[in-house]
Structure formats: C-alpha cells, structure tokens
Amino acid sequence: MTKKPWVWVDHACCVGNAMCVATAPGVFVHNAARQSEVIDPDGDRFEKILEAAANCPTGAIHVVDPQTGEQLFPKAY
Amino acid sequence: MTIADLDDLFDSDVNADPHAYFGRLRETEPVHWNERFKLWVVTGYEEVVWLLRHHEYFSSAVIKTTTEPPYPPVNPEDVSLFDTVRQFRAEQLVEKDRPEHLEMRQVVHAYFTPTGMQRWRPFVRNAVTELLDEIAPRGRMNALTDFAAALPVRVIAQMMGVPFEDREYLRELADKILWANRGEPYRLQPLTAGMQGLIDYCTPLVEQRQAHGTDDFISVLVGGEKTGVFTRYQVLVNTALLLFAGHETTMNLICNGLLAFIRHPDQWDRLRADPDGLARLATEECMRYDPPVKSTQRVAAQDVELGGKTIRKGERVRWIMASANRDPTVFEEPDRFDIGRQPNPHLSFGSGIHYCLGATLARVEGQEVFRGLAERFSRFTLDTDELEYQPSLQFRSLKSLPVSWKGES
Numbered sequence: 001m002t003k004k005p006w007v008w009v010d011h012a013c014c015v016g017n018a019m020c021v022a023t024a025p026g027v028f029v030h031n032a033a034r035q036s037e038v039i040d041p042d043g044d045r046f047e048k049i050l051e052a053a054a055n056c057p058t059g060a061i062h063v064v065d066p067q068t069g070e071q072l073f074p075k076a077y
Numbered sequence: 078m079t080i081a082d083l084d085d086l087f088d089s090d091v092n093a094d095p096h097a098y099f100g101r102l103r104e105t106e107p108v109h110w111n112e113r114f115k116l117w118v119v120t121g122y123e124e125v126v127w128l129l130r131h132h133e134y135f136s137s138a139v140i141k142t143t144t145e146p147p148y149p150p151v152n153p154e155d156v157s158l159f160d161t162v163r164q165f166r167a168e169q170l171v172e173k174d175r176p177e178h179l180e181m182r183q184v185v186h187a188y189f190t191p192t193g194m195q196r197w198r199p200f201v202r203n204a205v206t207e208l209l210d211e212i213a214p215r216g217r218m219n220a221l222t223d224f225a226a227a228l229p230v231r232v233i234a235q236m237m238g239v240p241f242e243d244r245e246y247l248r249e250l251a252d253k254i255l256w257a258n259r260g261e262p263y264r265l266q267p268l269t270a271g272m273q274g275l276i277d278y279c280t281p282l283v284e285q286r287q288a289h290g291t292d293d294f295i296s297v298l299v300g301g302e303k304t305g306v307f308t309r310y311q312v313l314v315n316t317a318l319l320l321f322a323g324h325e326t327t328m329n330l331i332c333n334g335l336l337a338f339i340r341h342p343d344q345w346d347r348l349r350a351d352p353d354g355l356a357r358l359a360t361e362e363c364m365r366y367d368p369p370v371k372s373t374q375r376v377a378a379q380d381v382e383l384g385g386k387t388i389r390k391g392e393r394v395r396w397i398m399a400s401a402n403r404d405p406t407v408f409e410e411p412d413r414f415d416i417g418r419q420p421n422p423h424l425s426f427g428s429g430i431h432y433c434l435g436a437t438l439a440r441v442e443g444q445e446v447f448r449g450l451a452e453r454f455s456r457f458t459l460d461t462d463e464l465e466y467q468p469s470l471q472f473r474s475l476k477s478l479p480v481s482w483k484g485e486s
Contacts, residue, residue: 015428034429055192057186057189057437058432075195
C-alpha cells in the first residue's frame, strides 16, 4: 500500500491564490492550470509549510503530522 | 426577454435580469467584443478562470490605465470630483498588480484566512441574534436597510476597533461610501464627502495604533506602514476599502439570498428542516445563484488570445461571474436554486491572486444569517410586486427588499 503523502493540495478547492508559492517556494509550484502542486515536501522548513497551509484562503492545503498522523490542516470547524 | 441591441450593457432589462442577457452571450460567444462600450465581455466559466489565473496578461490597475468617464454620467460640475475618487481607489489593494500587490496582500492576508476568521463567528452570531431580536416583533422589515446593511457595519466596526459610541457615525460614513454604486448624477457629492469623512475619522485611529498597536485590522495595516509596504494614505484608503467591500457585498448576499429563498419556498423548508447542517452549502448556493458582484474589470497588459479571440494590450475586459456561475459545462441544471449543491465551484469570490480577501468572513456572515433566519421564521412574504436594482454593471444590489412574516416559530 502506498503511504498517503503528508502534504498535498486539494485541486477541488485550490483557486490559484499563490500565497503558498510565495511563502514556501521550495515546496509549492503552480502547474499549467495555475493550481498549486507539491514539488518537494522537504523543500522548505516545516514551519513554512504550516504557515502556507494556515494562510491558504480556501483551506486547500492538507498537512498531516508526519510522526503522529494527526491532520493539522485544514482545520475542522 | 428580447434585447434589440445585444451590446447595450446598461439596458434596464439587462440590469433587471442579468442572467438571461449574459447567458445568451455565453451560449453564442463566450468572449465577446462589445462595440458600443469598447470592451471585452467574458462569460464562459473556463475563459473566466483562465483570465483570472493569468494576472500577468490581465492587469487589475484599471483605474490607473484607463480614462473612461463615470457611467452613468455625473453632473458636469462634479466631474473634477471623479479625479478624487480615482486617486483614492487607485491605491486600494484590488487595483494593484504584482509585485506591489503581493507585498501588500502579505501584510493583511493572515488576518482574513479561514483560521483567522473563525474567531469572528461568535461575534457574528451574536450580532445576528441581537438584530433579529429587535426586528422580529415588528412583523415586517426592509431587509436591506433594517438588517442586511446593519450587520456588516457592526462587524467591520468591531474589526476596525471603533469605539462603541462612534458606531452610528461610522454607519453614516459607510452609507455615504455606498453611493459609489448608485446611478444618480449627483452621487459623487455624498461619495467624496464619505471618503473624506472616513479619512478624517480614521487618521487619529491610525496615529493611536502607531503608538500602541492592538489586534484590530487598522493595526495590521499600520504594521505594513511601519515596514514601508503601505504609505499613510494607503493605510487610510484600504481601511475604507474594508468598509465598502465588506458592506455592499454582504448586503447583497443577504438580500439576494433571502429573495431566492422567498421565490423557492421548497428550498426554504429544506433549510428550516436542518439549519445547522445546511447553512454552509446554502450560503455557497446563494453566492452562485445570484452573486453579490455580477462582474469586475481587468485591462490587458499585453496582447493575449482568449477563447479564440485576440485581445490587444490596453483593451478593457469585463468578466461576468454571474454568467460563469450558470455555465452548464460546470453546473448541472445551472438555473435551478439547489441549496444542497455539491461541489459548487462558483466564481463569486473570483480566483487567482485577487481571490476575495474577505471570502471567509462573507461565508461566516452568510451562514450565520441564513441559519438564524431559518431557525426563527417559518415563511417570509414579499411586500412588493416591483423590485428594483441599482443601475450597476458591477454589483447586484436591490434598492429595497420589503418583507413580512407572521409570528416566529
């Protein structure tokens, strides 16, 4: 079984606001449809990935704690 | 509806029913050159998304780069006031391109994210309850002025950190700023008075925050001034932007949504059966079905192909979210008001780098309003046969929405 990646972008939600690309450019890039994609989960510090996820205007960035498996983003309301 | 001249964007029939007119354009020519007003009209979903995600081709600095006179026309003696309005608006975030836009947006972005906005839900819920407690015994209201206009000003006043006793004055200023979206030829008088009043009112607030920062929105902008991203003038005009953008649009969301529910009683009953569970999806459908903002503009920054047409540098492009939201290639039965619709990728908050900064706040307000109304009122009756809209290409704004009800339930 393939392990689910711990950071990924939900393309049903991503509106291409590109704040994540500005915040953590080593991790997120825009694809041809101008939606974000994870190019390298280790491309920036973990805090930068959390900042990008917290600041996503549509909550499209999913982050799971790599150690515990707990979902950190998007937060449930 | 038949329209003699398909390029007459300001025809009263178009204003009354934009969905029929723009829907016809979308079916025949989703990227259309309007010869009469010399601008492109983009109505297809795919084309609108492409346009919004390619900000390098489509500049948001429309006010700076175009010299169109105000429309509908204003009194000749007021024409110079239009320059004041242009100068004011040109420094707002919505009119900025990269790289300036990114720097400015990074200052204010975190305040408005889903994480940041959830702390406002209890305040919004409480404000809805207070307003409805006051209104409910009357049995009738003008939903526009009594309810829809009052709520967002309360919320924004709190965000700005305005003292309680100043709230009525802020509401007066906010009402003057709303003249931006009216058609009367003297409208620039109250509008510019409101703009100046807001600058005068906010200047000491900004100075206080320079000395002692708080956690309010003006302090966030002042932080941007301290790091050199915002000038003092930009702090002031962007405070005004918050007040206007959060006021007019939320009013329209509440009124257009309430009207849709009145016209679709089956959907109202559905919401009433499960207000907590359905408020979120219902708000999205209200946003899609009759959006607060019908359309917005860009200006081509270079020659670009869109939908098989060549748009030349400097040409204005108006994109119609009201029409993209009813594109049958994306939405099944797009003309049906269905509050359970999912997914619902409407474009009412735009897309790309200018995606509505206040989207989460608008969502929280819409959810709390429709939930609050559905929990208390079994049925609203429309107390007029003639609904009128402000003559605006941009906003879908009712002039008035008189409704009544029989008791609470």
